[in-house]
Amino acid sequence: MTHTANGPSHDPSDPTRPTDSSDTRSPDLPEMPAPRVTEFPAHSIPGGLALLLGLLGVVAAVALVVLGASIAAAGGKFALIGIGILLFLGSLLAMSGLNMVAPGEARVVQLFGRYRGTIRTDGLRWVNPLTTRNKISTRVRNHETAVLKVNDAYGNPIELAAVVVWRVEDTAQALFEVDDFLEFVSTQTEAAVRHIAIEYPYDAHEEAGLSLRGNAEEITEKLAVELHARVEAAGVHIVESRFTHLAYAPEIASAMLQRQQAGAVVAARKLIVEGAVGMVEQALARITEQDIVELDEERKAAMVSNLLVVLCGDRATQPVINTGSLYQ
Missing domain, CATH: 3.30.479.30 (Band 7 domain)
Structure with a gap:
């Protein structure tokens, strides 16, 4: 997002720019009313110049009062003192329009209840002293x-x-x-x-x-x-x-934990069985390919059963040694 002197301006090509509501609106999203007022820059001038003019007005007002007090003529005295007091009050009123805007802050300007813009430029700024300025953070x-x-x-x-x-x-x-x-x-x-x-x-x-x-x-x-x-x-x-x-929630956490554990056990067993079946298939293929021993279908089934028990069991197997023939 880029900023002008007094307010934000959006680049349509900026990918970080928030999309319009019509771009992301779906039937499930709430419908908010259209805004009646949107931000625009307030008219303001650099505060340094306004501060200098205000201080000069105060000095001039004090000088007029002092000069009027030194004049003997009553008419001239009251005129100079009156002008000096008015100039002093006017200078103070003018300087009340000064605003110090820090980075990450803005001033929303209102004149008699009407929105007159927003000051976003940081530093010392001057606006109409009759306005009210509300500070709002943009951080x-x-x-x-x-x-x-x-x-x-x-x-x-x-x-x-x-x-x-x-x-x-x-x-x-x-x-x-x-x-x-x-x-x-x-x-x-x-x-x-x-x-x-x-x-x-x-x-x-x-x-x-x-x-x-x-x-x-x-x-x-x-x-x-x-x-x-x-x-x-x-x-x-x-x-x-x-x-x-x-x-x-705590009242069902233990039950759901058991469900998750059961699901994990089933998934692990499924993986073990798939691996065991592959190993058995590979063993039978190697025995047949290298002609190590000739097995009939019944002995193949017994071998598959024994290998699956060994590979899929969660405990160490106890071997039984057959001292007789293959078929006893």
Whole structure:
């Protein structure tokens, strides 16, 4: 994002520029009202010149008062003192229009309730002293939700929390479109996290299905899209969002742990059996190829059974030595 002297301007070719709501809108995303006011630069001048003129006005006012006090004529005395007092008050009023803007801050200018623009240029700036200037931070901020307890798509109670990195992009929308943009971001973040949690299971029973634990990157992208749709009305841009805590609720954690362990055991056994079958197949092929011994189908079946028991068993086997013939 690039900035002009007093406000932001967006490059359409910038890949980091947030997409318009029409680009990412889906039926599941909330419909926010269109903004009634958007940010534009406020008219301001460098504050150094205004400060110099104000100080010169104060010095001139003091000089007029002193000069008027030294004049004997009553008419000239009151005139000079009156002009000096008015000039002094006018200079103080003019200098009240000075604003110190730090980097990462902005001033939202209002004149009699009407929005008159935003000052983003850092340093000393001067605007109409009759206006009110509200300071608003445009720095990057973090918001971490509390640990939320919700039911996933399968109805299992889970606990999750997320952290959102965001910043104010449109100061006018942040100040005028919502009552309190900080509370708005907090509430909408929690709502988005809850909505994502109930849309997907913690663990998918189907291999092709999305799950909160197994597809963290895809779910995070969906969370970012939904967050952008929810907070764009407040002029807020979501930089990044991540889940910081994801677990089953304590009341079912032990049962789900047993289920996960059982699934791991089944997967391990499947891998062991596949490897054992390959080894048995290779052994039979080598025996036949090198004509080590001639086995009939019954003895092949017995050999396969014995090898599978040895290879797939979880304990050490106890060999039995046959001292007789092959068929006894």
